[in-house]
Amino acid sequence: MKDRPPSSYGAVYVPPHHRLRSVITCQNYTSSASFDANPKNPITVAGFPPPQQQQEDRDRFPRQNSPYISAYDDAITEEGSDRDFDLSSHPGAGPSDNIEQWKRKLTMLSRDKDKQELISREKKDRLDFDQIAILASRMGLYSHLYAKVVVVSKVPLPNYRFDLDDRRPQREVTLPLGLLRRVEAHVSEFSSQKSRTNQSFSDVSFSRSSSICSLATDDGLFEAPEPLASTKVVMDRVHWRRSMQLRDQQRSWQESSGGQEMLEFRRSLPAYKEKDAVLSAISQNQVVIISGETGCGKTTQIPQFILESEIESLRGAGCSIICTQPRRISAMSVSERVAAERGENLGESVSS
Numbered sequence: 504m505k506d507r508p509p510s511s512y513g514a515v516y517v518p519p520h521h522r523l524r525s526v527i528t529c530q531n532y533t534s535s536a537s538f539d540a541n542p543k544n545p546i547t548v549a550g551f552p553p554p555q556q557q558q559e560d561r562d563r564f565p566r567q568n569s570p571y572i573s574a575y576d577d578a579i580t581e582e583g584s585d586r587d588f589d590l591s592s593h594p595g596a597g598p599s600d601n602i603e604q605w606k607r608k609l610t611m612l613s614r615d616k617d618k619q620e621l622i623s624r625e626k627k628d629r630l631d632f633d634q635i636a637i638l639a640s641r642m643g644l645y646s647h648l649y650a651k652v653v654v655v656s657k658v659p660l661p662n663y664r665f666d667l668d669d670r671r672p673q674r675e676v677t678l679p680l681g682l683l684r685r686v687e688a689h690v691s692e693f694s695s696q697k698s699r700t701n702q703s704f705s706d707v708s709f710s711r712s713s714s715i716c717s718l719a720t721d722d723g724l725f726e727a728p729e730p731l732a733s734t735k736v737v738m739d740r741v742h743w744r745r746s747m748q749l750r751d752q753q754r755s756w757q758e759s760s761g762g763q764e765m766l767e768f769r770r771s772l773p774a775y776k777e778k779d780a781v782l783s784a785i786s787q788n789q790v791v792i793i794s795g796e797t798g799c800g801k802t803t804q805i806p807q808f809i810l811e812s813e814i815e816s817l818r819g820a821g822c823s824i825i826c827t828q829p830r831r832i833s834a835m836s837v838s839e840r841v842a843a844e845r846g847e848n849l850g851e852s853v854s855s
């Protein structure tokens with residue numbers, strides 16, 4: 504498993520483009536008019552100072568010089584990128600001026616703890632990117648050229664920035680209606696099972712026996728107005744039996760020679776060495792992000808760790824795991840592989 508990249512956003516690593524989206528809130532802090540008035544300032548700065556400092560900065564800098572500009576005000580940055588802010592269109596400006604300007608901007612960025620990165624859409628910067636990259640690296644900063652956009656950041660940059668992609672592809676997954684319904688049904692079944700299993704087993708046994716008793720006797724209690732309770736008892740019993748069955752099946756596979764052989768293979772995967780840490784992180788957090796080398800076992804092992812642990816704790820019947828893959832064929836291959844690793848046919852506890 505790889506180390507988590509450095510982040511100033513707490514324990515969980517959040518990709519920089521997501522962080523940006525969450526920090527940029529002041530849409531109207533500058534206007535395109537202010538940008539037009541300042542052709543020497545084509546660099547946008549992501550990150551905002553505290554409100555009081557923003558006010559001081561507004562007082563200190565005329566609007567056109569405000570250093571705090573939303574990277575997401577695309578109307579401003581794009582409008583101003585090539586036409587308005589190309590330094591070569593201003594008398595006396597040359598490549599060295601441009602680098603000098605970058606030097607100043609990067610120094611400001613390094614010193615300002617409230618800002619994380621600079622974004623420039625200026626065409627000229629793209630041509631000079633190598634120089635900018637060298638300069639940034641000397642200053643201990645990271646840089647990246649995203650198509651038309653130069654970004655210099657205090658944290659490592661990803662290879663792709665969704666927020667800076669003008670030809671942004673459709674990256675959301677659109678599920679067909681039928682599949683969406685099935686997923687919703689699974690989720691709602693899971694939610695109702697979860698709320699039932701929250702009740703302790705001893706409580707369940709007690710209510711079951713007492714309810715069964717009421718149903719079996721003929722003393723008028725039969726008419727007690729609790730029809731839902733009896734349904735619940737039946738459901739709980741089915742649930743419990745299924746959980747027991749899953750545990751027995753799992754144990755018998757794990758004890759078989761095929762199961763032992765498979766376990767030996769699984770133990771050789773890097774993910775297996777992190778099994779306890781992964782399960783503990785999952786039990787203590789709502790969201791866990793795991794990264795690891797290709798083939799280390801993220802896809803096939805982690806869902807199994809969770810399922811095996813739930814089955815062993817007799818919660819197998821209430822455990823639903825959805826594993827997504829970008830392609831139908833890889834989804835089918837993963838499900839077949841996981842079923843095989845569990846000594847099952849597809850369609851038992853694993854389906855695609």
Ligand SMILES: Nc1ncnc2c1ncn2[C@@H]1O[C@H](COP(=O)(O)OP(=O)(O)OP(=O)(O)O)[C@@H](O)[C@H]1O
Nearest residue numbers: 772795796797798799800801802803804836837840
């Ligand atoms: N269909 C398969 N048949 C045989 N072995 C497989 C199969 N699928 C996966 N494996 C084995 O399981 C290991 C873990 O695969 P898995 O897909 O879980 O890795 P991963 O970390 O998710 O990789 P990636 O990042 O590429 O998705 C692989 O290294 C491979 O040895």
